Amino acid sequence: MRNALLTIVLGAVALPAAAHHSAAVFSQMDKEVTVEGVVKTYNLGNPHARIYMTVKGADGKDQEWLAEGGSRTVLLRNGFKGDEVKPGDKIKIVGNPSRDGTNVVHWEKLILADGKVLWGEDVPEPDKLEELRHKK
Amino acid sequence: MQYTRFTLIAAAFTATLCGCSKPTEPTAAKPAAAAPAAAAPHLEGAWSGVMTTRDNDFWRVEDWGCFNGCTDTTVAQLRELLNDTANDKLPVFALIGRSWGMARAEMKSRLTPPSLEIFEKINDETDPTLNCEPYGFAREIVNALPIKISKDGANLVFEYEEWSQKRTIYMDGSGHPKEVAPTMMGHSTGRYDNGALVIDTVALAPDIFYPSYSGGGYSEQAHATERYTVAENPRRLQVEVTIEDPKMLTEPYTFKKTWLHTPDLELVHDSCKDYPTKP
Numbered sequence: 315m316r317n318a319l320l321t322i323v324l325g326a327v328a329l330p331a332a333a334h335h336s337a338a339v340f341s342q343m344d345k346e347v348t349v350e351g352v353v354k355t356y357n358l359g360n361p362h363a364r365i366y367m368t369v370k371g372a373d374g375k376d377q378e379w380l381a382e383g384g385s386r387t388v389l390l391r392n393g394f395k396g397d398e399v400k401p402g403d404k405i406k407i408v409g410n411p412s413r414d415g416t417n418v419v420h421w422e423k424l425i426l427a428d429g430k431v432l433w434g435e436d437v438p439e440p441d442k443l444e445e446l447r448h449k450k
Numbered sequence: 451m452q453y454t455r456f457t458l459i460a461a462a463f464t465a466t467l468c469g470c471s472k473p474t475e476p477t478a479a480k481p482a483a484a485a486p487a488a489a490a491p492h493l494e495g496a497w498s499g500v501m502t503t504r505d506n507d508f509w510r511v512e513d514w515g516c517f518n519g520c521t522d523t524t525v526a527q528l529r530e531l532l533n534d535t536a537n538d539k540l541p542v543f544a545l546i547g548r549s550w551g552m553a554r555a556e557m558k559s560r561l562t563p564p565s566l567e568i569f570e571k572i573n574d575e576t577d578p579t580l581n582c583e584p585y586g587f588a589r590e591i592v593n594a595l596p597i598k599i600s601k602d603g604a605n606l607v608f609e610y611e612e613w614s615q616k617r618t619i620y621m622d623g624s625g626h627p628k629e630v631a632p633t634m635m636g637h638s639t640g641r642y643d644n645g646a647l648v649i650d651t652v653a654l655a656p657d658i659f660y661p662s663y664s665g666g667g668y669s670e671q672a673h674a675t676e677r678y679t680v681a682e683n684p685r686r687l688q689v690e691v692t693i694e695d696p697k698m699l700t701e702p703y704t705f706k707k708t709w710l711h712t713p714d715l716e717l718v719h720d721s722c723k724d725y726p727t728k729p
Contacts, residue, residue: 436504
């Protein structure tokens with residue numbers, strides 16, 4: 315990963331988790347954060363897979379976060395079944411923070427409690443896309 | 451809030467919107483106008499966009515940036531961003547995002563006032579698709595997921611994995627019916643022209659373009675022309691779509707997309723109802 319891995323400072327913002335579905339536009343794709351929380355709802359749905367989660371802020375208060383990943387049928391083809399996580403599961407999401415400061419993370423990797431990592435996007439991993447930068 | 455198609459209409463249209471009725475069958479029963487076999491491309495089968503053939507060497511960054519179709523201008527602008535050494539430290543994803551902003555600016559320049567109203571109101575956060583509303587014609591025909599083309603007698607059938615929508619292309623040469631109710635996918639007739647399949651579509655229910663990198667909307671006056679060609683090495687399907695709409699566009703809007711041939715692929719049923727998007 316060429317992107318700097320940041321651990322997000324929670325509590326700096328407590329904005330509602332709005333829905334987005336164009337990560338390249340609405341996320342800071344040059345930044346990467348890790349958001350750790352407890353699953354509230356998981357939908358392998360349209361237009362993109364979503365995990366709503368409760369995250370403990372720096373002030374100790376709960377915050378509602380949304381992690382949004384790839385298209386449902388693409389993830390199905392990549393082995394997702396829709397039961398990857400369930401409410402109450404402790405997870406980590408590695409992804410890109412929103413540009414507008416809302417509690418939304420563009421979900422790249424889902425790290426389960428047992429350490430298993432699932433790539434949750436329907437686009438290439440950043441390093442693979444970088445390899446195409448000058449390919450015409 | 452997200453917008454429903456109802457609010458879209460309230461904003462800009464007085465035309466009736468109905469996405470549920472099927473197109474009226476052509477009324478004039480003329481004999482089938484058989485196209486010369488050599489002029490008909492072999493289109494049958496499943497075709498996949500970049501997301502479901504991600505490891506194929508054919509794809510370039512431009513294909514990832516344009517996975518839902520792009521104008522030539524957008525493709526050139528993205529390549530310019532990629533070639534600019536000043537951007538070398540910016541991730542490719544960020545440059546794609548920047549090119550989408552440029553694409554929206556380009557789109558905005560061709561919108562009439564009622565379409566501009568939609569452009570300003572509908573964005574990625576207010577997109578009706580977030581409320582499980584399927585794509586209208588302009589988004590569906592170039593959506594990111596696989597498509598399947600088959601024959602139904604003399605006609606062609608296009609099936610789209612995304613939203614599991616389907617449309618018939620009437621190939622019997624009878625033209626559009628005089629009276630046909632607008633539908634999401636409209637009424638389409640096809641013909642072969644110098645190795646290409648050319649589809650003419652009218653009777654489209656008003657809807658929106660991709661808010662991520664185009665925006666605005668089209669009306670019941672929209673007229674679409676799709677030109678499909680097949681190229682080899684790798685075998686791929688290319689389309690050039692032109693939408694004209696005197697009510698919503700000041701000039702025709704032309705965009706392109708490519709799919710790779712994936713003969714073994716089966717479409718997956720895609721339904722928001724099965725997987726609700728809200729907690």
